[in-house]
Amino acid sequence: MRRYIGFLFFIIIPFLSLLTGCMDQKDIVYDSEVYSFVGQVETPGSGKGLAITDTLVIVADNETGLTMISIKDKTAPSIVSVHRTILFPFGVDLIPTEHVALVAEGSGNVGVYSYENPDSLFIFLTIGSESAQDVIFTQLFVPSITDTAESMFLFIADRNSDLLGYLLRPGVDMFGNLAWSADPIGQVNSAGTGRGIDFVDGYIYLASGEWGLHILDARDPLNIIAIGGEFGGMDTNGYARDVEVHGDIAYLADDQKGLQIIDISNKDSLAILANVDTRTSLIDLAVSEDGNRVFTATTTSGLYIFDVSDPTDPKVIQRYDTPNARAVETDGDYVYVIDQYDGLIILKEN
DSSP states (O other): OHHHHHHHHHHHHHHHHHHHHHHHTTTOOTTOOSEEEEEEEOOSSOOOEEEEOSSEEEEEOGGGOEEEEEOSSTTSOEEEEEEOOSSOEEEEEEEGGGTEEEEEETTSOEEEEEOSSTTSOEEEEEEOOSSEEEEEEEEEOOTTTOSSSOEEEEEEEETTTEEEEEEEEOOBOTTSOBOOEEEEEEEEOOSSOOOEEEEETTEEEEEOBTSEEEEEEOSSTTSOEETTGGGOSEEOSSOBOEEEEETTEEEEEOBTTOEEEEEOSSTTSOEEEEEEOOSSOEEEEEEOTTSSEEEEEETTTEEEEEEOSSTTSOEEEEEEOOSOEEEEEEETTEEEEEETTTEEEEEEEO
C-alpha cells in the first residue's frame, strides 16, 4: 500500500505544482504582438548597457568596449565603430548637447568619451571610482556655483562606494581640445551596494543591491542627504539592480524577486504597491514616456512588457524571447534590447 501512496504522491504533486505555476502566470500572453521585430545586429562583445540618440545606439559591450551602432535605418542597424575602453563598461549615459558619453567601467573608474565623430571615439577625462556600475548625468541651478546657468553633475552608482557625486566643468585648452575637469562633491554610503541609479526632480534613487531602494535628497547637490540615513529607503528582500522613476512610482529590477512597484509619494515611508515574479533574474528596466508601460530585461526569459497603467495591478502584455537580455531602453514607439548573445534587437509598437 505504501508503494502506491508514494507513487501517487510523485504523480500528483508535480501536477499540482505545474497547475499552480500556470495560475501564477495567468496574465502572461505569450502570443500577443503588441510589439514586433524591426531589426537586429550582433555586437562583438556581450552587451551590458546602452544609451540612445536619434541616430545612434551606444552599447557598453563588456570585454570589447563601446560599440557604436547606426539606427538611421532601424530595419538594418549597422555597427559604425568599436572602441576599446580601459576597463569593461557596464552602464552608459549621454550628454547629447556635447556629444559626450559617460561610461561606468565596472571594475574601476568612469570614462568620459567624445562621440562627436562616431567613427572615432576618444577618451578625454577619467573620473575616480572604485567599481562604477551605473551613471547618470543631470543639470541643476546652484547659485553658489554660478548664478548665470545650470551646472553639470555626474552621479555614480558604485559597488564599493555606493554613491559618488561630481561637479563637471567643461572647457577647452589653448589648442581647442576638450579639457574638462570633475570636482568631487560627496559620497553617501548605503546599507547595500550601488548598482543602478535614477535622478528625478532633485532626488537620487539608488538600486542598492542586497538592500533594495535608497532615496537621497540632492536638491542641494553640494550637500546630499540619505533620507532615513544609511538604512533608509526600503529593503525589498531581493537584489536591486536597476531603478526608474515616473511620477510618484519607482520601478525596481529586483533580480530573482522580479519587478517591484513602489509608492514614493512619501519619501520617509515607502510602500510596495505590487510585485511581479518574473521567475528569472530581472536585471534592467525602462519606463515609457507616459508611464503606462515598463519594459524589463531578464536573463533567461528575454523581454517582458508590462501594462502598469494601474500600478497596483500590473499585467504582462507580451514576452519577447531572447537568449539572455541584459539591458533595455525605449524611445517613442521603439524598444531597444541588448542581449548578451544576440546583440541589439529593435522592436516597434504595432
